[in-house]
């Protein structure tokens with residue numbers, strides 16, 4: 125099943141670019157139970173409708189909700205209840221994490237002896253929030269102001285990870301204990317430096333150990349992914365691990381106060397980091413995100429309040445969603461590390477001074493605007509090159525380089541190129557180095573093409589590289605760039621030869637339009653917070669009829685009035701040739717909005733009476749006049765009947 129349609133990333137709608145001449149990549153619909161690499165639904169395992177029916181009956185859920193829960197790995201009524209009703213009791217005991225008691229004991233000793241402590245963080249939301257949580261917890265335990273210091277690396281000058289020079293300076297400044305957050309799992313050399321200097325090191329990190337499962341030499345390591353750790357939740361973000369450590373420290377001190385007062389306020393921050401760091405929102409991550417978002421409704425600290433004001437969000441009037449955090453709050457917090465230094469983020473969330481908080485929040489707002497401008501300017505250059513450079517466009521993997529593109533945005537640029545072309549893309553910025561020019565690259569990939577493997581095949585060219593399967597970063601001498609391009613082209617030709625660039629749209633369940641009701645919308649709200657690992661459901665309605673001609677809004681957007689037609693085709697045996705009878709359903713039409721899809725309507729020749737298959741998401745429009753349930757179009761194809 126395929127058609128051309130809207131990008132499936134919400135960000136693409138938010139930042140829709142002006143239409144250009146290049147046709148959008150083909151959209152392919154992946155049906156529930158179908159493997160994305162398979163083009164034959166018949167050989168895939170379809171959704172288990174019987175199992176969903178049983179779960180629906182036993183857990184008293186609508187069938188469609190049971191189908192969605194099954195797709196999230198929820199199989200029993202008890203699990204379903206837990207998923208739909210997150211509560212603090214679902215949080216795991218921090219003591220289950222390997223290394224916890226050693227870490228707690230050492231930190232308590234440092235507080236008692238007034239030993240200066242250094243928190244070594246990272247420059248993104250996860251890394252800065254982790255610093256805030258641990259700093260707050262240790263100070264609550266009686267550490268006097270100034271005892272807990274922190275270092276958040278400068279993205280451009282230092283890059284990701286620990287640096288021995290920082291440890292040496294810390295030692296000279298009288299630090300005796302270093303605690304990493306969101307980093308350190310592969311800091312073997314730096315751990316040696318710490319040992320040599322006589323610094324005690326506690327590593328708290330969620331990143332995977334290296335291929336040999338080696339661990340740096342540290343006093344304690346908190347990482348559910350390290351060998352021997354049986355902690356049940358393996359995909360916590362860095363800030364959530366800091367939360368578990370804070371929880372363990374404070375529970376020994378005053379368990380009642382911890383549970384009733386402190387934990388709820390810590391969960392707010394941990395929820396923001398959990399959503400921003402794109403860990404799957406299931407299991408304990410879902411508990412953290414759901415409880416934290418709920419807590420954000422209540423009166424909050426100066427920093428969060430200032431940040432909400434800066435982005436015009438009022439959590440008291442409307443329950444915050446995962447979307448609000450991922451697309452409104454997180455980009456502002458990340459802008460600090462992308463465009464400048466992230467240490468002010470720590471100050472924003474630690475200060476009690478509303479005026480200082482407002483100052484920092486407006487600075488983040490300004491940096492985020494700057495980030496957008498820098499990104500837009502580079503994107504215009506990239507778009508122009510994609511329009512005119514035929515040789516580049518013929519490549520299956522795009523490597524686009526430019527002089528001195530801002531390194532804080534090259535990863536975002538690569539993601540934008542993937543959105544527009546449906547090809548794996550690497551954006552490279554060439555800068556003057558101390559001796560010769562250096563090329564810094566950041567890449568993003570498409571389903572089914574692990575970009576890290578492609579990069580690893582060129583490992584000898586890099587001075588530094590790393591990342592996840594679908595997002596990589598690297599640096600190399602600019603002189604080696606032609607060789608990198610040559611090898612990546614060969615690699616892509618070999619590994620992507622059989623693939624046509626296409627955007628996959630995952631359909632999560634079939635839902636005829638006449639089954640969209642306020643009650644169902646209420647159930648679907650219980651799936652919040654949505655995000656990675658718990659995506660907003662995309663439904664498929666077959667045979668929807670346009671009851672009026674399509675309407676174009678602002679020359680770009682599409683609006684349809686649709687009615688569901690039921691098809692009477694329950695013929696016992698294959699009686700080909702009988703045309704199905706169309707039975708118009710009772711009830712009114714539903715409004716469907718397609719952002720940026722005006723061109724699609726023309727291309728498909730949509731007119732009043734057209735019969736279409738519609739991929740859609742359910743929306744609640746709170747407009748006073750047009751309010752009510754409507755659907756947002758994710759894709760359209762002409763129904764074959």
Ligand SMILES: [Mn+2]
Pocket residue numbers: 250251306330361362363401
């Ligand atoms: Mn992280």
